[in-house]
Amino acid sequence: MLQAENVNAYYGKLQVLHELSLTITDGERVGIFGHNGAGKTTLLKSLVGDVSQVDGTIHYHQHAILAGQVHLNVRRGIGFVPQGNNVFRELSVEQNLRIAGLMHDTAYAESVYGIFPILKERQLQQAGSLSGGQQQMLALGMALMTRPRILLLDEPTTGLAPIVVKDVLSSVRTINQSEGTTVLIVEQNVQATLQEVERAIVLKAGRVIFDGASKQLLEENNLWHLF
Ligand SMILES: Nc1ncnc2c1ncn2[C@@H]1O[C@H](COP(=O)(O)OP(=O)(O)OP(=O)(O)O)[C@@H](O)[C@H]1O
Ligand SMILES: [Mg+2]
Numbered sequence: 001m002l003q004a005e006n007v008n009a010y011y012g013k014l015q016v017l018h019e020l021s022l023t024i025t026d027g028e029r030v031g032i033f034g035h036n037g038a039g040k041t042t043l044l045k046s047l048v049g050d051v052s053q054v055d056g057t058i059h060y061h062q063h064a065i066l067a068g069q070v071h072l073n074v075r076r077g078i079g080f081v082p083q084g085n086n087v088f089r090e091l092s093v094e095q096n097l098r099i100a101g102l103m104h105d106t107a108y109a110e111s112v113y114g115i116f117p118i119l120k121e122r123q124l125q126q127a128g129s130l131s132g133g134q135q136q137m138l139a140l141g142m143a144l145m146t147r148p149r150i151l152l153l154d155e156p157t158t159g160l161a162p163i164v165v166k167d168v169l170s171s172v173r174t175i176n177q178s179e180g181t182t183v184l185i186v187e188q189n190v191q192a193t194l195q196e197v198e199r200a201i202v203l204k205a206g207r208v209i210f211d212g213a214s215k216q217l218l219e220e221n222n223l224w225h226l227f
Helices: 040-048 070-075 093-100 106-115 117-121 132-145 162-179 190-194 214-219
Strands: 002-011 014-024 029-033 053-060 078-081 150-154 182-186 199-204 207-213
Touching (some): 002 040, 014 040, 014 207, 040 053, 040 070, 040 078, 078 132, 093 132, 106 117, 162 182, 190 214, 199 214, 207 214
Parallel strands (some): 029 182, 029 199, 078 150, 150 182
Antiparallel strands (some): 199 207
């Protein structure tokens, strides 16, 4: 279980998260939504210990998540895929996976290929020449190489065509269902993501303004009043 209680996060004098509390149960798929600047990335970074000015408490399975201890938190099973380019473009698909798995087990690449067969097909191709969607799958695969129990994904579908967005989002569900990995995903593709997650959290100006079943948001016609 990942539990944040009364978390405030700041960059200098700017307070971005305000008394934010949430609990993520093992095995859940949760979407986090909200406008640009709402604090979604800051929340994910805080959960992995990558924001230096945080107060309140964050625990993952009884361990306190401390600021500046990203390496320790990753070892405890928290995987984080940041927004943007996350692959070594000059290296092959296989080399990318092996580097990501160095701390653990490079042979696990075979299991990653099981989830993303396209990566197996492109094993020797330079990562920089993969399509955008394939690069995102490689970034997800690299995160899986660290054998996370919980995966924090920051907008994995940015810049992708709608059809590829669906592929990437459904692979997130596959990871959750085949590996039992808990998934916390920040997305701007709200409708498509709501189809893949069980629970939705909406942030507005650093506060939780909705936390409930994704179905509830899907069924609500005036969903946008929340944003
Ligand atoms: N390193 C930083 N230093 C100073 N201010 C920052 C820093 N990172 C983010 N901010 C500010 O904190 C606020 C929240 O940013 P954050 O990146 O968490 O938003 P977001 O919800 O992820 O937005 P987006 O949808 O655009 O990715 C913004 O006002 C942003 O300008
Ligand atoms: Mg962001």
